[in-house]
Amino acid sequence: MRGVPEILAPAGNLEKLKVAVLYGADAVYLGGQKFSLRSAADNFTENELREGVQFAHANGALVYVVLNAFFHDKDFLELPRFIELLDELRVDAVIVSDLGVIEMVKKYRIDKSSIDIHLSTQTSCLNVESAKLWKRQGVTRIVLGREVSIEEAKKIKHQAEIEVEMFIHGSMCMSYSGNCVISNYTQGRDSNRGGCAHSCRFEYEMNFSNFNNIKNRKNFFMSSKDLNGIRLMKQFIENGINSIKVEGRMKSHHYAGTVTKVYKDALDYYKKNGDFLSEDLKRWDLELQKVSHREYSEANLVEVAGSETIYNERENEITDYVVAGVVVEVVPDKFLLIEVKSHFSPGEVLELVPFDEETQSIECYWVKTFDNILIEKTNPGTLVKIPYNPFAKELNLIRRKLNQ
Numbered sequence: 204m205r206g207v208p209e210i211l212a213p214a215g216n217l218e219k220l221k222v223a224v225l226y227g228a229d230a231v232y233l234g235g236q237k238f239s240l241r242s243a244a245d246n247f248t249e250n251e252l253r254e255g256v257q258f259a260h261a262n263g264a265l266v267y268v269v270l271n272a273f274f275h276d277k278d279f280l281e282l283p284r285f286i287e288l289l290d291e292l293r294v295d296a297v298i299v300s301d302l303g304v305i306e307m308v309k310k311y312r313i314d315k316s317s318i319d320i321h322l323s324t325q326t327s328c329l330n331v332e333s334a335k336l337w338k339r340q341g342v343t344r345i346v347l348g349r350e351v352s353i354e355e356a357k358k359i360k361h362q363a364e365i366e367v368e369m370f371i372h373g374s375m376c377m378s379y380s381g382n383c384v385i386s387n388y389t390q391g392r393d394s395n396r397g398g399c400a401h402s403c404r405f406e407y408e409m410n411f412s413n414f415n416n417i418k419n420r421k422n423f424f425m426s427s428k429d430l431n432g433i434r435l436m437k438q439f440i441e442n443g444i445n446s447i448k449v450e451g452r453m454k455s456h457h458y459a460g461t462v463t464k465v466y467k468d469a470l471d472y473y474k475k476n477g478d479f480l481s482e483d484l485k486r487w488d489l490e491l492q493k494v495s496h497r498e499y500s501e502a503n504l505v506e507v508a509g510s511e512t513i514y515n516e517r518e519n520e521i522t523d524y525v526v527a528g529v530v531v532e533v534v535p536d537k538f539l540l541i542e543v544k545s546h547f548s549p550g551e552v553l554e555l556v557p558f559d560e561e562t563q564s565i566e567c568y569w570v571k572t573f574d575n576i577l578i579e580k581t582n583p584g585t586l587v588k589i590p591y592n593p594f595a596k597e598l599n600l601i602r603r604k605l606n607q
């Protein structure tokens with residue numbers, strides 16, 4: 204049986220790291236307080252990083268730390284100490300986009316085997332010769348640009364003899380992965396230093412004055428659909444892609460858990476059966492419809508993306524389900540104690556998302572406070588008790604359909 208790719212999930216904070224790992228991520232990627240491209244994500248303090256690495260390793264998952272901001276000289280001052288810290292914590296790899304940073308990692312890590320260097324997608328590596336050059340610089344894995352197809356990725360992997368990682372799910376960027384300054388100039392936020400305001404998703408007005416019949420049409424003409432590669436899982440596996448990556452460090456617990464579980468289930472299914480049935484692919488696709496997303500597309504995974512990948516109807520994401528809470532404690536035959544993430548009320552039907560089983564309905568006919576007082580509506584951040592479900596485990600997600 205052919206090996207399957209690693210599932211690499213986003214960890215926007217410590218709790219999301221735990222959720223992603225428990226739902227089946229083989230590896231997670233995260234940012235420290237500096238040097239990564241998601242300044243709006245919660246990002247990890249030193250203590251959280253320590254706990255996150257310990258938790259991931261104890262559960263068999265690897266941790267990659269993102270150092271892919273575009274560096275100016277002053278940014279290098281604190282980098283040596285941070286690299287030494289990552290080494291001390293036994294972080295498995297760093298994701299880097301700058302040659303100077305690669306040099307610093309090589310200089311300050313304990314030895315070659317201590318921290319691997321992965322090339323960030325920000326570098327837009329799209330061909331064999333470029334991959335060979337990065338390999339000579341000490342890179343062990345290329346996170347390929349989103350403009351590369353699965354076929355091209357296979358060629359790069361074999362001819363450059365290097366690991367390749369590809370995005371399989373999540374938001375897209377309208378530029379060559381982040382190499383864009385619209386946000387800098389229109390919002391004063393630097394896309395390549397963690398501040399992208401997603402300006403490409405805004406509504407713009409085009410003046411078609413050179414055309415007779417179309418004038419001042421408003422449109423979201425730079426807003427990309429989201430990537431969804433579930434129907435191409437077999438190609439990812441059979442072309443030997445080493446790692447499939449889920450975008451979204453700033454997205455919810457629901458997203459981190461559900462998307463990771465879907466791709467993990469699909470890979471486990473392939474390991475057991477050696478192929479996919481179309482009804483299984485449809486079932487997983489339906490699950491992926493439940494997380495917040497724009498319309499989906501396969502972008503460049505098979506053919507070069509065209510205008511069909513533009514999400515030009517409205518700016519907002521489609522959100523049918525939200526996470527109602529996260530299980531904090533299971534008291535068998537009595538109740539589940541959950542930390543509330545969004546409002547819900549007694550009488551609603553909730554869904555438990557177990558780590559290894561199918562989704563389970565929970566008829567939430569009562570909700571009580573921690574002190575056993577019945578309540579009519581929950582408040583985010585509080586702890587509440589809801590009816591017991593035998594499939595529940597600590598850190599399971601409980602979600603609710605909107606507009607019940």
Ligand code: SF4
Nearest residue numbers: 376377378383402403
């Ligand atoms: S504004 Fe859009 S195109 Fe520019 S970096 Fe951000 S996501 Fe990419």
